[in-house]
Amino acid sequence: MKHFFICSLLIILWGCQKHDKSTQHILSNADGSIELTFDLNKNLQPYYLLKYQGKMVLDTSRLGLKRTDGNFESQLSLVSVSEPETITDSYTMFHGKQQQMEYQAKQYTVHLKNNQDQEFNILFQLSENGVALKYQFPETSEDLKRIEEEFTSYKFGPETKSWLQPMAKAKTGWEHTNPSYEEHYEMAISPDKPSHIGEGWVYPALFETDSVWALISETGLKENYCGSRLKYNEELGALQVTFPQTEEVFPGGALNPESVTPWETPWRIITIGSLADIAESTLGTDLADPAIEMNTDFIKGGLSSWSWVLLKDDFTNYETSKKFIDYASNMNWDYCLIDCDWDQKIGFEKLAELASYAQSKDVKVLVWYNSAGSWNTTPYTPRSKLLTHEARESEFKKLKDIGIAGVKIDFFGGDGQSMIAYYHDILKDAAAHELLVNFHGTTLPRGWQRTYPNLMTMESIKGEEFVTFEQVNADLQPSHCATIPFTRNVYDPMDFTPMVLDSIPRMHRRTSKAFELALPILFTSGVQHMAEIPEGMSKQPGEVIELLKNIPVDWDESKLLSGYPGKDAVMARRKGSTWFVVGINGENIPKTIPLDLSFTGSKTGTLITDKQKNSFQIENVTSDQLKEIELNGYGGFVLKLD
Template sequence: MFKRKMIAWMAMIGLFYSCQPSVDTTSNQVSSPDGTLVLTVALSETGNASYSVTKDGTAVLETSQLGVRRQDGEFTAGLKLTASSESKSIKDSYTLKVGKRRDNQYLANQKVFTFANAQDQIMEVIFQLSDDGVAFRYHFLGETGEQKFITDELTTFNLPNDARAWLQPCADAKTGWAQCNPSYEENYLMDISVNQASPTKAGWVYPALFKTGDNWVIISEAGLDKNYCATRLEPKSPEGEYKVGFPQDAEQIFDGELYPESTLPWYSPWRVLAIGSLKTVTESTLGTDVATPAIAGDFSWVEPGRASWSWVLLKDDMTNYPVSKQFIDYASDMGWEYCLIDALWDTQIGYEKIQELVDYAATKDVGLLLWYNSAGNWNETFQTPKDMMLTPESRMAEFKRIKEMGVKGVKIDFFGGDGQSVIEYYHEILTDAAEAGIMVNFHGCTLPRGWQRTYPNLVSMESIKGMEFITFDQKDADVAVPHCAMLPFTRNVFDPMDFTPVAFSEIPNIKRLSSNGFELALSVLFVSGVQHYAETAEGMQAVPEFVREAMRAVPVKWDETVFVDGFPGKQVVMARRSGKNWFIAGINGETEEKALTLDLSFVKGLQGTMINDGMTNRDLVQDQITVAEDGQLPIILKPNGGFLIQLSE
C-alpha cells in the first residue's frame, strides 16, 4: 500500500471550511450574494438527497443527485435531513504566482446541510454560492484512524434536455502511445446534444462546458488533496444528467489506491460550477477560489517566465550540447527567462555538460529547466532520465543535486492516470520540489484542479492536446484552429496550460492551417506560468522585427483579464493587463473572414500598435492605433487568422 503522509495544512483548511454556524432547519435554500443564483436542496420520500440551481429564476440545473456510497455505510437513500445551518458569508483574498489574475477576492454564501443515514452515520454537504457560481463538497465527521473507503459517488449535474455541450472525451486507460493514457489529450466535441454519449468508456474530462438558454455552465473540480481520486463525468448522460465518474481499474500506481480512501474527518474535493454569461464564466476564478490555500513557506524564488525549447520542432536528436547552447543564446536574445532541455539530456549531454550549460546560461541571465520521466511500470515509455522520481529518497537526492547545479525547474512527464495513488504521487513530488526550491511543470498528466494555488512552485501542466500533436499528424493539424479557439473557454479557464504555442515556421511534413497572426495571438490567449515557445531561433529571425519585439514584450504574469468577444471553437478575443500594459489578442477559429467591432471601453483613449495578418496568412503588418473615446474598435479577422494589440496606460 502506498502510504500517505498527513500534513498539517490539510487539517487547517478542513477546519476553516467546516465552521458550524447556528442551525435553521426551516430553510432548504442558499443564494449568491447578489441573489441571482439560488440553490435548493430537497429530500425525496425514499430519502434521496438532491439539489437544483436557478439563475434569475430560470433553471440551470434541474433536480440533480447527491450522495456517496461508502464501504461501511450508504449515504444514497434512506437519508434524513437533520440540520441546515444559517447562511454564512465566506470571504477570502489571495495572490497567485501563476494565473490570469494576480490578486483575487472570493465572496460567497455558505450553507451546510447535515444528513444521517439509516445507521445514524453523518454526512454534511457544504454549499457555497458566489455571484459567478456554485461550489460544494462532502464532509464526513468524526475522528478515527480506521480507513474508510468510497466505492461510488452519486453526484450528478442534470442539465435541461435542450442544453448544448462542449466536451473533451477522456481516453481509456493504457491506450495510446506507450500506454500513456489518460492524459487529457483529445480533441473536443463541440456544440453537441447533452444526450450524446462519450466515444470512450472513460467518459468526459473537466472542465466541461454547457449552454442552457442564455446561461453558460463550466463544471470542474478543485481542492483535490491526497485523500481522493480525480474524477470525471461518466460517458452516458440520459436526458442531460451527467454523473461523477471514478477512474478505470488500470489508473493506479505502486499497487496503491484507485478509489478514495481516508481516515476521518474527510472532505471530498469541491464540485465547481461557474454559471452566467460567457464573460462571467470565462473570467471566473472559482477553480482557485475554493482550492486549498498555499502550503507554508517562502516562495519568493518562484519566478514565472518564458522559455525557448528545441524539442517540439526539432525532436529527440537535437537534444544535444551545441543545440542547447544555441537555444540559450536564443532565449537571451529574446529576453526570455528560461531554456528547457528535454528528454534524453542525461545520455546525449550528461550531467557534466549540463553543468557547463547552466553556468553559461547564468552569464546570459537565462535559467535552465530539465525534463524527467515519471517512470514506473505503468507505461512503456523509454525516454530518460527515469526512476529518479519514484521514491522520496531518490527524488530529493536528484532535486538537491540539480538545485546545487543551479537548475531552476523540472518538467516531469508520462503519468497516465487519475487513481488516488497517482494523485498522491503528484502531491509528493510537488511537496518535495517545494522543499528543494524547484519549480515544476507536469506533462502527460491530469488537470491541475487549482494546485497552482496550493503549490506556488507549480508553474504549469500540459493536460491538453498541444502543439506537439500538430507536429505529429496532419489530422490534428487540420482541427488545431478550432481546437485552440476552444481552450480559453474550457481547459485554460481556471488552470495554467502548457500548450507550447507559437510556430511561425513551416512544420516538416505538416500543412499548418493557422496564420502567423493566429500564432502570435496565442502568446497572450494561453496562460502558463512558464510559456514554452515552439518557434526556433531561425524561425524567429524570419519574421519582421516588430514581431520579435512583440514576442519580447508579451509577459506571462497577469494582473487582470477581460473577456472581450467570442464563442467556443469559433473565435475569441481576450484582453490581459500586466502593470500598465494591455495586451489584447484574438483568433478566428473558422475559415470565413469576420468583421468584429470590439468593445474596448475599459482602455478607451489609449494608444499603441496592432499586429494583424497581411495579404497572406504568413504575412504580418503593424499599424499604430488609438482606441476611440467610445471604446469601439472595428477589426477584420482573417480566416484562421489572428491579431495582437499592445497598449500602454
C-alpha cells in the first residue's frame, strides 16, 4: 500500500511538472508535405517547429514581439487556433521568371493575449513549398505603438549548411554609402558562424539540411515597418530577425517599427523543398501586396545600353549618349541609360534633345539621380532633388514632359522605417508621372515589384560593375554568379548589369564569353542594363548579336535543370513556344552536365558554347539528341530552341 501511494504521488508530481500539451497545434499544407507545430513553452512563449516530408527543418524556434507598451513574447495565453482557411490568388507580373501566377495556401490564425489582456495574432500560411508567418495587432488605437524587438527565429541543426551574405556596417565604404547589400555570399558555412563584419546577414538566406533546402526572406514590407535581417542569437541557439543599425534612417525619421493599430508586420517567408523548388519559387510576390491603382500602359521591360559601367564618368556626355542610343536601336533594345552627372555634363536642354532623338530611333531614355540627403557624402548629381513630395512632383513632371521613360535612383541610407517609407513615396510619385524606377545602392525589393508595377529592378547585389573595380571581384565572379540563382535573384528582380563579351579595362576576366552570354537569361530583371559597349559588340559573331536582339525579360515559364550554389547552374526559360536554356560553371574545372530536354518537345535550335575561353563555338542541334553538355572551367552555354 505504501509502495502504491509513493508511485501515485510521483505520477501526480510528474504530471504537474509536465508541459500542458493542450496548447500544441499541428498545422499542415494541403498535401501534408509541410508540417508546422505551434506551441507555448513553460514561460508561455510561443514557438514553432517545421518539418518537410517528415524531416526536421527547424527545431524549436521562437516567435513574438516586444512593444514599448506591452510584452507579446512571453506570459501569453492561447485563446484559439482557427480552422484552416483556403487562400487563393491569381495575378500577373510584368517581368520576371513567370507572368501568370497562381497561389494557394492553408491559412491558420493563432489568437493570443498577453498578461495585460492585449490581443495578438500570428498568421501562418502553408502552401505547396512555402511557409509564411506574420503578426497582427487587431485592436484599434490612435496612440503610436512602437516595437522594440522581434523574436522570430530560425533554429537549424548543427549539420545544416548555409549560404549567407553579410550585412555591411552602416556609414562605411565609399563616401559612407553602406549598407547596400553588396557583399559576397559566404558559402556552405554553419548557421551559427558570426558575420566577420558583425552586423548579421541579409536576405535571402539559403540553408540545406539532409538534402532539404530552405530559403528565408521577407515580403509585404509597408511604410510602417523597417526592413530586417538575421543575426545569430547565442541564447536562442538560432538566427533571429533583427532591426537596422541606428544610422539607417531618413534624417529625423523613425528607425524601428512604429504605427497606430490595427497593425500587421511583413510576412516572414520560407521556401522549402528541392533546389529546383527554391530557384523556381514565386513566394516573394505571392505574399506581396497587390498592385496599387495606376495606369500601366507605359510599363514595358527590355534591354538597355549603358556607357558608364565600362567607360565611367568621363563618357557621360552628349556625344557618347547619342552613340549609345544608336547602339540600343541597332540592337533592338528598348532603352538607353544616361548615368550620373548628366545635369552638369549634358544639361537639361540637351537631355531633351537626346530624348527626342531616341524617340526617333524607337528607344527610350532612362536617367540617373542621387537619392541622398545628408546620409552620405556622394558627390554625384543630380543630388537632393527627390527628398520631398513637392520636389519629386516638380522633377518628375519635367522629366515626363521631355519624354524621359524612367529614373535610376542611387545611394540610399539603409533599412530604417523612415527610409523604407522614402522608397514607397518615390515609387508612388513616379507611378503618378508614368516613370519606370530602378533603385541602386539599395535595400532588397521584398516583393515591391508586384505592388508597384513601375518598379523594374533594384541592384542589391555585387554586380558586374564591381568586376571593373578590383581584380578580386573578377576572381570571385564565377562562383558568385553561380550562387545568385539560388539566393538574391529568387524572389526579386536584380540589376546585376550583366555581360562583357570582349574585355574589361585593367582587369583579367575569369569568365568565358559563353558564361557572360548566359547571364542576361540566367538572371531576371525588368530592365537588363547590358555592360558590353558598341566596340565590344561589333567583334562578336553575327549569331550572337542576333541572339542578343531578342532576349525577353517577361518569361512565361522557368525551370531549374541542375545546379548547386557556387558550383554551377543550368536554367531553362520559355517565352511563347521558344525555350532558352543556359548554364554557367562557377568552378575552374571541366564538367559534363546531363541535359533532359524532353519538356521542350522535339525542337531545333542553336547551341553556343566555348570552343576556347576567348571564342565561341556555334552549332545547330535538336533537343531530343542533346543529352549532355560539356563546360570548360568558368565556362557556359546558351541554347535557343524554336
